[in-house]
Amino acid sequence: MRLFFVMAYLAATRLCYISSMNTTILEQRNDAIALATKVLPGSIAYHNIRPINVSQRFDGQTLLDVVVTSHPQIDRQTWLDWFAQGHILQGETPVEPNRRVRGGQQYDHLFPDTIEPDVDANIRVIYEDSDLVVVDKPAPLPMHPSGRFNKNSLTSILSSVYDGERLLTGHRLDANTTGVVLFLRNKDAARIVQSQFDAGQVAKTYLARCWGHPADDTFVCEAPIAREPGRAGRRVVDVQTGLPSKTEFSISTRHPAGTCDVVAKPLTGRTNQIRIHLWHSGYPICGDPTYLPDHQLGVTQTRRLQDPPMCLHAAGLQLNHPRTGAAIEFRSQRTPQTLNW
Known part of the structure; x- marks a missing residue:
């Protein structure tokens, strides 16, 4: 060169x-x-918990609509599967996709037994x-x-x-x-x-x-x-x-x-x-x-x-x-x- x-x-x-x-x-x-x-x-399996922060513009919407809008690279069905598996949490409690949210709330997304690339x-x-x-x-x-x-x-x-x-x-x-x-x-x-x-x-x-x-x-x-x-x-x-x-x-x-x-x-x-x-x-x-x-x-x-x-x-x-x-x-x-x- x-x-x-x-x-x-x-x-x-x-x-x-x-x-x-x-x-x-x-x-x-x-x-x-x-x-x-x-x-x-990240090569050793662990429970990976990632935050889902609800901004004020989503106040009153469903949690499903929040995550689908915030993450357009992930399709709606994938989110529904995660909800069904109990991986979307508030504290330690799974939440439903139709949960109405308030601006400023935080939820968690659990990825169990994560091994990263x-x-x-x-x-x-x-x-x-x-x-x-x-x-x-x-x-x-x-x-x-x-x-x-x-x-x-x-x-x-x-x-x-x-x-x-x-x-x-x-x-x-x-x-x-x-x-x-x-x-x-x-x-x-x-x-x-x-x-x-x-x-x-x-x-x-x-x-x-x-x-x-x-x-x-x-x-x-x-x-x-x-x-x-x-x-x-x-x-x-x-x-x-x-x-x-x-x-x-x-x-x-x-x-x-x-x-x-x-x-x-x-x-x-x-x-x-x-x-x-x-x-x-x-x-x-x-x-x-x-x-x-x-x-x-x-x-x-x-x-x-x-x-x-x-x-x-x-x-x-x-x-x-x-x-x-x-x-x-x-x-x-x-x-x-x-x-x-």
């Missing part, structure tokens, strides 16, 4: 990159992660201070408990090695995406960093390998992305009511096999934005289980550990430190070569 594909995201002007850290602290942290995941925490738990903390924790995320690994994953998620694993400290998520990556993830350690830092995201002051750089050869070496996609997921949790382009979205792309390498390497810079932060924009433009990401060639959609969200990688990598993140205001840049220690693209 050409050198400048790997180096494209490294160029930064007037940035203060924190290149040194207390290596002892980081080594201890990463050793603790390795120990906590030597046996994946395997994940890649080779998580590396690359920086931390009193305000920030920066992680180099592997894949497949969901960011937070969702669907089939609970203990085998990034936030759950980090919680176990940060003594129950509640790390606040600065931004999210797909389960299948590798690279830099930012967490905040206090509400003040989270508020300041969120304001930078809202103002478009945080620069994110991704590397991708996709199918096809675009006509131009640079292009921009501004297709609006749906506000809500559709079937199987998939979002797509919605030109009528979608959220404004913009991604800048530049081609770094064109491969004879019909693929190309791309540097992507999202200027907005919509869910699955880069994947959707490349798919919509006719150049889907290699290994993407959802956004397939020829504008087809798959039914799978998270790939299996043994599957080929999805070739999307969060290579770098630039922002101002929430305490000092200094410009900082964090870069992934992984490369396309080490990710086996």
Whole structure:
């Protein structure tokens, strides 16, 4: 692979990159992660109880209508089966699907004898201070408990090695995406960093390998992305009511096999934005289980550990430190070569 594909995201002007850290602290942290995941925490059967929170907009509706509306990727009959099995609870008591709910109530969804799918738990903390924790995320690994994953998620694993400290998520990556993830350690830092995201002051750089050869070496996609997921949790382009979205792309390498390497810079932060924009433009990401060639959609969200990688990598993140205001840049220690693209 050409050198400048790997180096494209490294160029930064007037940035203060924190290149040194207390290596002892980081080594201890990463050793603790390795120990906590030597046996994946979700690989041992347990009773998994997930909350069902009723928002005010559902006040007076049936519990069945609440869960079907809130989880469009799950069909109505599946929910009815769970109710019949006694797996939808209030406290320890099973409830009926026709129960009328009040806004603010919480119910529980029991998944008995849960064994979660395997994940890649080779998580590396690359920086931390009193305000920030920066992680180099592997894949497949969901960011937070969702669907089939609970203990085998990034936030759950980090919680176990940060003594129950509640790390606040600065931004999210797909389960299948590798690279830099930012967490905040206090509400003040989270508020300041969120304001930078809202103002478009945080620069994110991704590397991708996709199918096809675009006509131009640079292009921009501004297709609006749906506000809500559709079937199987998939979002797509919605030109009528979608959220404004913009991604800048530049081609770094064109491969004879019909693929190309791309540097992507999202200027907005919509869910699955880069994947959707490349798919919509006719150049889907290699290994993407959802956004397939020829504008087809798959039914799978998270790939299996043994599957080929999805070739999307969060290579770098630039922002101002929430305490000092200094410009900082964090870069992934992984490369396309080490990710086996």
